[in-house]
Amino acid sequence: MYSEEIEKVLKKEKIEVGDKIKLISPKGEFKGILMERPELDDNNILVIKLDNGYNVGIRFENGSRIEKIESNEVKKKEEAKFNTKTKSGLPEVSLIYTGGTIGSKIDYRSGGVFMLTKPEELLADVPELENIANIEVNSLMSIASEDMTYMEWQKIAKAVADALKKDEGVVITHGTDTMHYTSAALSFMLNGLNAPVILTGSQRSSDRGSSDAFMNLICSMHAAAKSDIAEVAICMHESSSDIYCSIIRGTKARKMHTSRRDAFKPINNKPIARISRKGEIEYISEYNKIKEDSNNKLRLLTGYEPKVALVKAYPNSQPEIIDYYLSKGFKGIIIEGTGLGHTPVSTLHKEYSWLEHVKNAVDSGMIIGITSQCLYGRVNPNVYRNLRLLSNAGAIYCEDMLPEVAYVKLGFLLGNYKKEEAERLLNVNIAGEITKRSEIDWFI
C-alpha cells in the first residue's frame, strides 16, 4: 500500500497499479507503469517501471502530480471467463482450489502478484483444459501452503470424497511448500480410494516467462481424467525442461528445492509415471490401479491428533525436548535421527543422551517413531548397539518412511485408532509410505 496521500490522488485520477502514468514532480517528469509498493517503512515513494525496464522510486512531494496515460489492458483480458459448458464424452473432474502460487497471478505489466479471487481466471488462460475434461471448480479455500494445518487437510479430504461421488478424478491446486505433507495426509485419510487424486501447484510465478502453472495443470488434468491410478499423487515438472511432468506417490514425495520447477522428487521410490502435455502416460513403477469391483468403497478417516511433533536429533541437541512435549500432553513424537536412526546415547556426555528421555516418554504412554534425516535409505535398529538401545527403550523404527510422512501418519493414526493399534500400524505400510525392498537406482 502507498501512503494515504498517494492513495487519495490515485483514487481521484482512477489510476490502478499496472496503469501507465506520468508523474510530474519537482525532480522532473517520469513516464511508466505504476508498480505495487514493496512493504517498506517509507511508503510515500511511487515505484514506476520505466520504458527501459528499470524500476525507479520517486518521492511524492509537495507539487507532485500524477496523470493516467493508459489503462492496464492485461488486467482486462484476465476477466475473460473459462468455458464451463459440458461436452459430452469427456470425463467429469473436480478442480479443488486451495491457494498457493498457482492460484496467484502476475500482472505482466506491473510485476505485482495478486491472488485470484476466482480460480476460473486461471483456467481461462489454459483453453486446452476444456478438451480434457468437464471441469467443475470448487473454490474451497485460498491459503498459502505454509499456513495449512490438519484442519485444512480434513476439509480437503471431505471435498475430495464429495467430488468422487460423481467425478472420475480430482485435481487439487495447492501451494508447493507443504504440498507433500498434504498429499501424505490425504493418502491416509482417503482409505480405499479408487480414483486419481492429483495435487499440483507451481514453483515459479509467471513473471519469469517460464511459469510451470499451465503445464502442471494440464498434465494433472490428464492424469485425473484418464489415468487408472487409484492413489493420491503429486504431479509437477519432471525436469527443468517442459517435456514431462512426474506423477509421484503422495507418501513418497518431497520438495527438494526452494525454487526449481522440478523441485518435487520421489524419495525411496521411483515416480509412478511421467506424463506429457498431450496426456501420454508412461508408467514407471507399480501402483494401485482402479478396480471395477464396486465393493471397493472409499472410507473417509478424517480424525487427526495434532499433539504430535517432529523433532530432529543432532550433536549437542537437548533431549529435554522430549520431556517438554510430554509435559504439554503430546501423544507422539517422530525423531529425525542421524544415519540408520541414531540419537545421541553417550554415557560420556550423559547430559546429551536421549536414551532415558525416550524410555521415560514411552513408559508414560507416548509413541516415539524413529526416521532418518538422511531422507534416502532405511532406518534399522539391528546394525549397531546404540540403535538397539533406543529400540529396546521402546522407540519404533519406521523403515524407509520419510520423516514428514511418519509425522503426518502418527497424527492420523492417533486421531483414528486406539493407541495400541496406532503403535502397531506406525511401521506397517498402509498407503505406500513403506516399501519392503529398496532398489539401487532410487538414489541421487
Added chain:
Amino acid sequence: MYSEEIEKVLKKEKIEVGDKIKLISPKGEFKGILMERPELDDNNILVIKLDNGYNVGIRFENGSRIEKIESNEVKKKEEAKFNTKTKSGLPEVSLIYTGGTIGSKIDYRSGGVFMLTKPEELLADVPELENIANIEVNSLMSIASEDMTYMEWQKIAKAVADALKKDEGVVITHGTDTMHYTSAALSFMLNGLNAPVILTGSQRSSDRGSSDAFMNLICSMHAAAKSDIAEVAICMHESSSDIYCSIIRGTKARKMHTSRRDAFKPINNKPIARISRKGEIEYISEYNKIKEDSNNKLRLLTGYEPKVALVKAYPNSQPEIIDYYLSKGFKGIIIEGTGLGHTPVSTLHKEYSWLEHVKNAVDSGMIIGITSQCLYGRVNPNVYRNLRLLSNAGAIYCEDMLPEVAYVKLGFLLGNYKKEEAERLLNVNIAGEITKRSEIDWFI
C-alpha cells in the same frame, strides 16, 4: 555377552568368539564358529555359525559341553603391525582417529564387530598407505559419531592445529552419521587453514565384502599428502563403484543415505574434486588453494556456544518451542523453514503462527536464522509477503546454507564473537558455506 555360566566354560576352554567349536548338548552335536551374542534377554543361548552359513542358537543346558576345534586365525593376522618407519621424500601426514565404523573391524569368521583398540591395526590392512605418506597416528578418541558434541569438535580442532605445526596435511577418521556436522565445525574453527584436512569414514562394515574403509582411507591419504586444497573436506565414495572418491567442501556436504557407500553428496555446490585410488586428482570446482605466503597463519577459534537449537517448522508445528528455548537461556535458533524459508504465519489459525514468537525472541536478544528443509536452493525473504513478515520480525535469512551448517555456525559465532558481530556474520560467507550464485547443475 553370554551368561556367566557360558562365559566361565569359554574361559576354561580358552575359547573366544570367532573360534571354531563343537557343542555337545542334550539336543545333539553342533560344529561351527562361535558368534557374538546379540543383546537379548536370554543370554544362556550359544550362537554358532554352521558350515552351511546359517547361524543357530542352542541353549546351553545341564550336560552341555564345549570343545575348541580351531582358533580364529583371522584375529591373529590382525595383530600385524603397520610399518611406521619413515621413508625419505614422502610427505608427513597425521591420521587422527576418532572412532566410528571405520575404526571398527569385522571378524570375518565370527561376523562380530569390534572396535579397534589400536588404529594401527586398520592401517596394517592397507599396505599402500606406506608409500603415500609418513603417517603418524593419533588415537585421539573412540566415539560413535552420533555421540559427538562440540567438546569433541574442540578437541579435534586442537589436534589438527597441533599436527599442522609439522605436517603437510591431516586425515581424520570419523563415524559417518555426524561427519558433516564435524566438518562444518572444523571449517569454522580452523580459521586461515593452509593445508588439506580430510575427514573420512566408512558406510559399510567390511562383512559385506564391499567395505569402503580401505579405498576411502587411501584416497583421503593421497588428498592430505599431495593436494593443494587448503580446506576442511570430506572424502568418501563418489558412486557405488570403486573408481573415485569425492572430495566435498566441509560446509557443503551432507549424508544423504542411511547405508550407501556414496551417501555423502555436496548440496548447493559441486565436489571440489574427485580422486582415484592411485591418487589422480581431477579438480571439479573452485577451492581455496594452499598459499606459499608464510603470513598465512592458522588461527584456532574453538569457542562454542552450545545453547543453540535447530528447529523445524511444519504444518501444525508448535511455535511455543521458540518460547521454550528462550526460557532455557538459549542464545540462538536456526529454523528449518519450508520452501523459500517460510514458517506458518497464518492469521486464520493464530495459535499456529510463528510470527509473534519469532519477534518476541529476537526482541529478547536471541538470534534467529532461517534455512530451508528443501536443502537444495536458497532462502529469500523478498518473494512473498509472508517471508517478508518473518524477515521484518528480525529473522536472518541464511542464503543457500544447509540447516545443519547454519546451526553449527551459529554456535561457533556466539562462542567466539560478540552478539552483534555474530548476528552480522551469520549470513556472510566465512568458510565456503554460502555461495553467491547457484548453478543449474547443482541439483539432483
